[in-house]
Amino acid sequence: MPVKTIISDDLIDIEQHFRVAAGPGAGKTHWLVNHIKNVLHNSTRLQKTRAVACITYTNVAAETIIQRLQLASSRVEVSTIHAFLYKHIVKPYLSFIDTKHGLNIEKVEGHDDTILSNYSLLKDWKTNTNQRRITDDTAVVEAIKAARWRFNTNGELEVRPDRPYKANNYSIRTISYLEYKKLAWQKGILHHDDVLFFSYELIKNNPFIISVIRAKFPYFFIDEFQDTNPIQTYIIEQIGQSETIIGVIGDKAQSIYGFQGAKPDNFDSVQLQNLNTLQIQANRRSTIAIINLLNSIRNDITQTPVRNDIGDKPIVIVNNPVSALAIAQAIIGQETIHSITRLNITSNLIRKSLSAASTNGNLLEKITDIDKPSQSNNYRSKVIQGFIKATEWAQEGRYKEALAELDKVFKHKSKNERAKDNLKYIITLCEKYDSFKTKKLYEYFLIIRNELNVDISDLRTGAGKNFYENHTYQELALCVRIPEDNGLHRTIHKSKGAEFNNVLVALTEEKDIDFLIKPNLQLEDHRVSYVAISRAKNRLFISVPTLSSTNRVALEQKGFVIQ
Numbered sequence: 001m002p003v004k005t006i007i008s009d010d011l012i013d014i015e016q017h018f019r020v021a022a023g024p025g026a027g028k029t030h031w032l033v034n035h036i037k038n039v040l041h042n043s044t045r046l047q048k049t050r051a052v053a054c055i056t057y058t059n060v061a062a063e064t065i066i067q068r069l070q071l072a073s074s075r076v077e078v079s080t081i082h083a084f085l086y087k088h089i090v091k092p093y094l095s096f097i098d099t100k101h102g103l104n105i106e107k108v109e110g111h112d113d114t115i116l117s118n119y120s121l122l123k124d125w126k127t128n129t130n131q132r133r134i135t136d137d138t139a140v141v142e143a144i145k146a147a148r149w150r151f152n153t154n155g156e157l158e159v160r161p162d163r164p165y166k167a168n169n170y171s172i173r174t175i176s177y178l179e180y181k182k183l184a185w186q187k188g189i190l191h192h193d194d195v196l197f198f199s200y201e202l203i204k205n206n207p208f209i210i211s212v213i214r215a216k217f218p219y220f221f222i223d224e225f226q227d228t229n230p231i232q233t234y235i236i237e238q239i240g241q242s243e244t245i246i247g248v249i250g251d252k253a254q255s256i257y258g259f260q261g262a263k264p265d266n267f268d269s270v271q272l273q274n275l276n277t278l279q280i281q282a283n284r285r286s287t288i289a290i291i292n293l294l295n296s297i298r299n300d301i302t303q304t305p306v307r308n309d310i311g312d313k314p315i316v317i318v319n320n321p322v323s324a325l326a327i328a329q330a331i332i333g334q335e336t337i338h339s340i341t342r343l344n345i346t347s348n349l350i351r352k353s354l355s356a357a358s359t360n361g362n363l364l365e366k367i368t369d370i371d372k373p374s375q376s377n378n379y380r381s382k383v384i385q386g387f388i389k390a391t392e393w394a395q396e397g398r399y400k401e402a403l404a405e406l407d408k409v410f411k412h413k414s415k416n417e418r419a420k421d422n423l424k425y426i427i428t429l430c431e432k433y434d435s436f437k438t439k440k441l442y443e444y445f446l447i448i449r450n451e452l453n454v455d456i457s458d459l460r461t462g463a464g465k466n467f468y469e470n471h472t473y474q475e476l477a478l479c480v481r482i483p484e485d486n487g488l489h490r491t492i493h494k495s496k497g498a499e500f501n502n503v504l505v506a507l508t509e510e511k512d513i514d515f516l517i518k519p520n521l522q523l524e525d526h527r528v529s530y531v532a533i534s535r536a537k538n539r540l541f542i543s544v545p546t547l548s549s550t551n552r553v554a555l556e557q558k559g560f561v562i563q
């Protein structure tokens with residue numbers, strides 16, 4: 001199929017499958033919104049009961065599209081793929097799920113990621129799979145977290161991590177990952193990834209389900225398609241076999257979800273009949289200086305600038321992220337600057353203006369392993385972990401998520417009790433925040449136990465108590481992930497699809513500048529950094545903690561200003 005070049009205002013045939021490929025800032029999302037409007041105005045196949053499905057990668061992206069569609073959005077269902085599949089395939093057809101999986105359908109209430117760290121399942125899992133000799137729970141949880149559904153060489157789905165994991169030097173048996181899932185399913189717990197598995201199975205065993213989807217959604221569009229994994233692609237191709245028109249949009253150089261099974265080539269290999277293959281060559285977002293930099297990193301396309309603005313040269317600042325942000329801010333004056341970082345913890349350091357030299361991004365996870373009075377009991381540390389998350393989310397104004405986290409912690413209490421107590425806890429912790437934020441974690445523990453009267457056992461001696469005394473509340477707070485963050489300081493993965501006037505990309509270590517000096521977009525690390533710098537419209541700053549003289553010369557030769 002020849003590739004046609006379009007611009008982001010062009011209209012295309014609405015009754016043909018399409019794939020639009022384009023670099024950052026090309027206007028893909030802009031074009032998609034226009035295309036949906038075009039379908040709504042001109043389609044003869046949409047009646048009151050039929051709608052356009054538009055799949056985005058995050059809830060933030062879904063909201064952006066809904067806003068841009070304005071009034072037209074009532075006949076468009078915009079959601080993430082997991083939300084869509086759960087709503088239209090898993091939930092309505094729960095009773096069609098094969099009983100061999102042991103899913104307790106009465107108890108299913110949505111899907112989340114709690115299964116991964118649910119220690120209460122570990123004991124039964126060890127017994128059932130004959131792996132009681134494994135005592136290293138942290139390693140097991142890490143392995144289970146990395147396990148996800150994927151096609152094996154026979155084209156069947158199996159659940160396992162990318163590589164074999166070991167705990168106490170024993171290899172965790174591949175087959176046992178399924179056992180872990182089954183334990184969760186018996187309690188009605190579904191992980192996000194299970195939504196894909198059950199959707200796949202349901203449509204394979206019950207083809208009428210796909211016919212129902214086609215009848216509801218004559219048009220099915222997917223933004224950021226480069227990050228779609230093979231199970232999702234399979235489902236989408238099935239939907240597109242008749243009746244429904246599929247449209248996919250993306251950029252393979254922005255494929256950054258390898259850990260979820262996405263590969264850049266998935267984008268090129270989508271199979272749909274009579275596919276209209278399109279590309280957009282422009283970059284409407286950035287200044288010429290930034291586009292030149294983007295073009296120098298990439299050799300499959302050369303973007304043409306639309307804005308007639310040369311702009312300032314990108315600046316590399318050799319400093320820690322917090323100081324680098326202050327330097328960049330002084331250069332741009334009153335304007336707002338966004339920071340984008342690889343690691344969640346760096347983003348939190350910037351948000352809290354801390355330039356701590358050594359920080360450990362895993363402490364929040366570690367607490368439940370260290371403060372564990374017995375093999376199967378880590379209730380106390382689970383409570384504290386939940387409270388830390390809830391406290392930090394409330395600090396960011398995310399009260400709904402904060403209350404939901406405490407709901408999970410106290411799920412043994414009645415709904416009314418939870419509603420009353422949890423609100424009281426959040427209000428008290430917000431009021432007292434300044435009194436404990438820089439103190440020892442032990443002091444926070446005392447507030448939870450003695451002032452909020454939460455029913456947890458006291459800390460006496462041993463590794464658990466040492467942990468609370470040797471770490472500050474802040475160290476753990478820095479590990480909390482802010483959900484669907486749309487604030488000033490974000491991780492790269494959460495800035496996907498966004499754009500900002502002024503951007504500081506804070507690199508973690510010096511070797512991260514390789515993507516500028518020896519770019520290779522076959523490497524996901526380089527693609528992640530490429531996505532980060534391509535968010536900038538006007539001014540781009542890149543910070544790096546150290547810079548050797550060789551690297552300095554290399555960057556200067558590439559036209560960077562070094563500060």
Ligand SMILES: Nc1ncnc2c1ncn2[C@@H]1O[C@H](COP(=O)(O)OP(=O)(O)OP(=O)(O)O)[C@@H](O)[C@H]1O
Pocket residue numbers: 008009022023024025026027028029030031251254284285496497498499534
């Ligand atoms: N035809 C157009 N007219 C005016 N502005 C446009 C047009 N197309 C795109 N834009 C603007 O250009 C910017 C980049 O567009 P958009 O966010 O749609 O790009 P994208 O290709 O989805 O980017 P990315 O892949 O980097 O997320 C946005 O500010 C958008 O509003």
